[in-house]
Amino acid sequence: MKLEVSHSTTYGYRLPVAQSHHLIHLEPRPLPRQTVVHHSLLIDPAPATRTGLIDDFGNPCVMLRIDEEHTEFGVHARSTVDITEPPDVELKSSCAWERVQEHARLSSGELDPDVLQFTCRSRQTPITRELVAFARPSFPPGRPVLAGAMELTSRIFTEFKFDPAATDISTPILRVLELKRGVCQDFAHLSIAALRSLGIPARYVSGYLLTRPPPGKEKLKGADASHAWLSVWAPETGWVDFDPTNGIMPSTEHVTVAYGRDYDDVCPISGILLGGADQRMNVAVDVEPVE
Numbered sequence: 001m002k003l004e005v006s007h008s009t010t011y012g013y014r015l016p017v018a019q020s021h022h023l024i025h026l027e028p029r030p031l032p033r034q035t036v037v038h039h040s041l042l043i044d045p046a047p048a049t050r051t052g053l054i055d056d057f058g059n060p061c062v063m064l065r066i067d068e069e070h071t072e073f074g075v076h077a078r079s080t081v082d083i084t085e086p087p088d089v090e091l092k093s094s095c096a097w098e099r100v101q102e103h104a105r106l107s108s109g110e111l112d113p114d115v116l117q118f119t120c121r122s123r124q125t126p127i128t129r130e131l132v133a134f135a136r137p138s139f140p141p142g143r144p145v146l147a148g149a150m151e152l153t154s155r156i157f158t159e160f161k162f163d164p165a166a167t168d169i170s171t172p173i174l175r176v177l178e179l180k181r182g183v184c185q186d187f188a189h190l191s192i193a194a195l196r197s198l199g200i201p202a203r204y205v206s207g208y209l210l211t212r213p214p215p216g217k218e219k220l221k222g223a224d225a226s227h228a229w230l231s232v233w234a235p236e237t238g239w240v241d242f243d244p245t246n247g248i249m250p251s252t253e254h255v256t257v258a259y260g261r262d263y264d265d266v267c268p269i270s271g272i273l274l275g276g277a278d279q280r281m282n283v284a285v286d287v288e289p290v291e
Contacts, residue, residue: 001082001083001084001210001252001253001289002037002080002081002082002083002289002290003080003081003083003208003210003253003255003287003288003289003290004078004079004080004286004287004288004289004290005028005077005078005079005080005081005208005255005285005286005287006076006077006078006284006285006286007026007076007077007078007079007208007226007268007283007284007285008074008075008076008077008283008284008285009074009075009076009268009269009281009282009283010072010073010074010075010281010282010283011072011073011074011279011280011281012071012072012279012280012281012282013070013071013072013073013273013275013276013277013278013279013280014071014276014277014278015071015275015276015277015278016069016070016071016275016276017066017069017070017071017073017273017274017275017276018069018274018275019065019066019067019273019274019275020064020065020066020070020073020271020272020273020274020276021063021064021065021066021271021272022063022064022066022075022269022270022271023061023062023063023064023267023269023270023271024041024061024062024063024064024075024077024268024269025055025059025061025206025257025258025266025267025268025269026041026062026075026077026079026257026268026269027039027041027060027061027062027077027079027257028079028081028207028255028256028257029058029059029060029256029257029258029259030060031256033083033084033085033086034081034082034083034084034255034256035081035082035083036079036080036081037080037081037082038078038079038080039077039078039079039080040077040078040079041062041075041076041077042074042075042076042077043064043066043074043075044072044073044074045066045068045070045073046066046068047064047065047066048065048066048067048068049063049064049065050062050063050064051063051064055258055265057258057259057260057265057266058259059257059258059259059260059266061258069275075269079255080290081255083252083253083254083255084252085251085252086241086249086250086251089146089237089240089249091144091146091147091149091150092144092146092147093144093236094144094145094146094147094234094235094236094237095144095145095234095235095236096141096142096143096144096145097139097143097144097145097148097198097200098141098142100145100199100200100201100233100234100235101116101119101199101201103235104116104201104233104235115201115233116201117261118196118201118202118203118233118261119196119199119200119201119202120196120261121193121196122261122262122264123262123264124173124189124193124261124262124263124264125173125189125192125193125196125204125261125262126172126173126174126193127193127196127197128174128193128197130174130177131173131174131177131193131194131197132197132198134177134190134194135152135194135195135197135198136198137155138151138152138155139152139198139200145200145232145234146232146234146237146240149191149195149200149202149232149240149242150242150249152191152194152195152242152244153191153242153243153244153247153248153249154247156187156190156191156244156247157244157245157246157247158247159180160176160180160181160182160187160244161180161181162181162182162183162184162245163181163182163183164183166179166181166182167179167181167182167183167186169185169263171186173186173189173190173193176189176190177190183245184227184228184229184243184245185228185263187228187244187245188204188205188228188229188230188244188245189204189262189263190244191230191242191244192204192230192262195230195232200232200233201232201233202230202231202232202233203230203231203233203239203259203260203261204228204230204259204260204261204262204263204265204266205228205229205230205231205241205256205258205259206226206227206228206256206257206258206260206263206266206268207226207227207228207229207254207255207256207257207258208224208226208227208254208255208257208285208287209224209227209243209246209253209254209255209287210253210254210255210287210288210289211224211287224285224286224287225283225285226257226268226283226285227245227254228245228263229241229242229243229244229245229250229254230242230244231259241254255287
């Protein structure tokens with residue numbers, strides 16, 4: 001599958017911004033089964049400095065400094081990616097969930113920090129008794145870790161309702177658990193927090209999803225959105241993706257942008273402003289297949 005992604009974000013401010021600094025995660029991540037054919041980033045106003053780098057999680061990102069006074073700030077990212085099918089994974093052949101951490105070792109025998117850092121709590125993914133209780137039904141003693149992750153994914157898809165009006169970026173995970181409503185970011189954080197509450201390595205994945213209009217309807221331009229899901233680690237397979245919003249394991253219609261502990265690590269656009277007031281934001285995203 002070859003997909004084209006257009007992601008346009010515009011900020012407006014009531015008062016002028018004298019200077020701003022931004023960190024941008026909008027470039028898809030090169031992966032064994034995802035090839036970035038093209039990526040471009042248009043910035044308005046033009047930045048005084050623009051530095052491309054790789055963050056601590058291996059994600060490509062860009063740091064900007066804008067010195068020109070402005071009341072609007074726009075970022076337009078365009079990307080083309082080739083995605084191949086993931087390998088078949090036998091979920092029931094993964095090790096028991098209780099034993100995952102003891103297998104997370106380097107060839108030297110030392111524990112692998114690149115895996116075990118994703119067992120720790122973060123600001124968006126606390127570890128609580130409520131989350132342990134929520135995770136337990138999917139992980140009885142001895143259950144293969146990936147089979148349990150798939151059941152947890154299916155439970156969230158079945159028991160929770162997608163409702164953009166129910167939550168926002170500041171809504172705590174325990175509130176999402178209580179409401180049983182939210183959006184993809186909420187469901188990814190809930191899954192990750194539940195898994196980490198049992199000591200299972202899980203990481204946040206930001207990206208895009210090819211959406212299809214209802215039968216007989218045209219796809220609306222700019223109506224797509226950023227998407228979020230998670231990866232779970234097993235010693236037999238490495239990282240395996242799960243999408244609780246859709247109750248599936250991602251395939252060729254998911255575009256991966258970045259990995260992190262939670263949304264805070266891979267926010268599409270973050271920044272610090274000198275000046276400005278009453279920020280307004282408009283986002284338009286399109287994901288289209290390329291014939």
